[in-house]
Amino acid sequence: EFKSVIQKLIDSPDNEHVALTNFIGNEFVKSESLMDSVNPATGKPWIKIPNGTAAEVDSAVAAAKEAFKSWKNTTVQQRSALLNKVANLIEEFNDEIAVLESRDQGKPIGLAKVMDIPRCVQNFRDFANAALYTLSTSKILEQPSEKCINYVKHDPVGVAGLISPWNLPLYLLSFKLAPALVAGNTVVCKPSEMTSVTAWVLMHAFKLVGFPSGVVNMVIGEGRSAGQRLVDHPDVHLISFTGSTLIGKKIQEDSAKMNKKVSLEMGGKNPGIVYANYRKSDIAAIARSSFLNQGEICLCTSRLFVQRPILEDFLKNYVEEAEKFTIGNPSTQVQIGAMNSKVHFEKVKKYIEIAKAEGGTILCGGVKTVLNGCEDGYFIAPTVITGLPDSSQVMTDEIFGPVVCVTPFDTAEEVIERANSTSYGLSATVWSANTDELLNTANELRAGTVWCNTWLARELSMPFGGCKQSGTGREGLHDSLHFYSDAKTVCVNL
Ligand code: NAD
Numbered sequence: 001e002f003k004s005v006i007q008k009l010i011d012s013p014d015n016e017h018v019a020l021t022n023f024i025g026n027e028f029v030k031s032e033s034l035m036d037s038v039n040p041a042t043g044k045p046w047i048k049i050p051n052g053t054a055a056e057v058d059s060a061v062a063a064a065k066e067a068f069k070s071w072k073n074t075t076v077q078q079r080s081a082l083l084n085k086v087a088n089l090i091e092e093f094n095d096e097i098a099v100l101e102s103r104d105q106g107k108p109i110g111l112a113k114v115m116d117i118p119r120c121v122q123n124f125r126d127f128a129n130a131a132l133y134t135l136s137t138s139k140i141l142e143q144p145s146e147k148c149i150n151y152v153k154h155d156p157v158g159v160a161g162l163i164s165p166w167n168l169p170l171y172l173l174s175f176k177l178a179p180a181l182v183a184g185n186t187v188v189c190k191p192s193e194m195t196s197v198t199a200w201v202l203m204h205a206f207k208l209v210g211f212p213s214g215v216v217n218m219v220i221g222e223g224r225s226a227g228q229r230l231v232d233h234p235d236v237h238l239i240s241f242t243g244s245t246l247i248g249k250k251i252q253e254d255s256a257k258m259n260k261k262v263s264l265e266m267g268g269k270n271p272g273i274v275y276a277n278y279r280k281s282d283i284a285a286i287a288r289s290s291f292l293n294q295g296e297i298c299l300c301t302s303r304l305f306v307q308r309p310i311l312e313d314f315l316k317n318y319v320e321e322a323e324k325f326t327i328g329n330p331s332t333q334v335q336i337g338a339m340n341s342k343v344h345f346e347k348v349k350k351y352i353e354i355a356k357a358e359g360g361t362i363l364c365g366g367v368k369t370v371l372n373g374c375e376d377g378y379f380i381a382p383t384v385i386t387g388l389p390d391s392s393q394v395m396t397d398e399i400f401g402p403v404v405c406v407t408p409f410d411t412a413e414e415v416i417e418r419a420n421s422t423s424y425g426l427s428a429t430v431w432s433a434n435t436d437e438l439l440n441t442a443n444e445l446r447a448g449t450v451w452c453n454t455w456l457a458r459e460l461s462m463p464f465g466g467c468k469q470s471g472t473g474r475e476g477l478h479d480s481l482h483f484y485s486d487a488k489t490v491c492v493n494l
Pocket of ligand 1: 267400466
């Protein structure tokens with residue numbers, strides 16, 4: 001049954017698009033209105049998706065509220081077992097789901113196969129298993145007058161609203177769903193309207209493995225309508241959001257009115273610092289940190305500070321690496337696919353134009369035409385820019401594409417100050433053969449994650465999140481389980 005759902009989407013004919021639905025109370029419910037979802041590689045619609053209404057969100061929240069009454073009393077073992085079944089089912093269809101993620105998002109199919117879908121599986125499995133052994137502490141209180149035992153019970157918060165972006169659609173949604181559900185919450189998901197397909201497939205998995213009705217719900221649609229209603233709904237007690245800083249801040253403001261629990265994973269303008277003695281063999285890793293997933297990963301490097309004596313040599317090697325990336329139809333074996341949408345494509349193009357107008361030098365990259373049906377797709381090759389001041393908009397705004405500005409620096413003190421000078425603080429990389437240099441720099445950087453001589457290596461139990469305008473709160477095994485629960489201390493006189 002699961003296979004046929006996926007196959008039907010893979011085979012979705014060009015002239016008669018499959019229509020997705022909302023998922024409410026374990027039923028796939030037609031939405032009042034539909035809109036087109038575009039394949040970014042062709043620039044043409046390939047599927048119809050709901051434009052979820054406030055009333056549809058209300059009925060999803062009502063289903064979740066009702067289901068919470070019994071779901072909160074299930075054991076963590078029961079919840080964990082169900083989540084492991086979801087992980088197994090997704091794993092079984094890894095490659096087929098990767099086809100859909102690639103077509104819907106624009107990312108290379110090879111990347112979806114080895115990163116997005118396996119990471120979704122790992123999220124379900126790790127949270128399901130970790131929850132069995134965490135979240136429980138107790139302590140004896142001994143006083144002359146009495147002796148008590150305290151234990152901490154982690155109550156689920158209630159109905160969780162999960163709002164996710166389009167860059168890593170299934171991967172990031174699962175990073176919210178897994179901890180929310182294993183902690184005993186019921187949920188209403190609102191995936192990005194740009195990429196709802198794999199989330200819809202995932203809902204079939206929840207139903208098939210036997211999740212009770214109403215525990216998991218999803219409304220597909222625009223942020224300003226469906227997303228906003230979820231944030232404003234008085235029966236949604238918690239909002240977990242990953243997306244832009246602009247929307248995150250609005251959600252924080254709106255949620256504050258009802259004192260909702262809020263986790264915000266937002267934008268970045270991540271610096272990479274390359275010291276003169278960096279390991280030359282890391283050049284490919286530095287390029288990967290800049291351009292993987294078309295630069296559409298919140299953790300990608302977008303400002304590269306290179307110590308002056310090696311600037312020329314570094315640029316030569318770095319541009320060579322940038323030009324090695326194969327670019328084309330994401331459903332073939334390429335390393336760079338299409339930008340996610342026309343709007344986003346235009347935005348990235350605009351920043352390249354601003355760089356030119358401000359006197360920057362474009363060393364490689366720019367818009368790329370891809371043939372064989374992809375002529376109207378949204379392709380931009382890895383783009384390397386030099387000669388811009390730190391104050392340039394291109395150096396301070398999040399571009400979220402394959403565009404990197406390279407700039408020289410002289411001293412550690414100087415580069416740390418410059419790297420910290422934007423309003424963001426999500427992640428950073430430092431490249432050096434000298435451990436002291438690495439650690440001293442890492443200590444001074446204002447970022448949620450600093451990678452030294454590596455990038456994107458993630459141990460799930462470590463806290464993940466942003467400083468300053470990159471976020472509020474942390475995700476990760478322990479942090480997420482704490483966020484999705486309310487700790488209650490119970491004190492018993494012995
Ligand atoms: P976005 O903020 O436009 O949208 C994110 C989600 O919020 C979507 O589902 C959207 O429909 C919804 N939304 C929009 N307006 C809303 C509203 N008023 N109320 C409720 N929901 C609303 O972001 P995007 O363009 O989808 O994603 C790209 C951004 O995400 C980048 O800024 C990137 O850095 C960020 N991001 C951050 C992380 C992280 O972990 N920090 C990870 C991935 C992406």
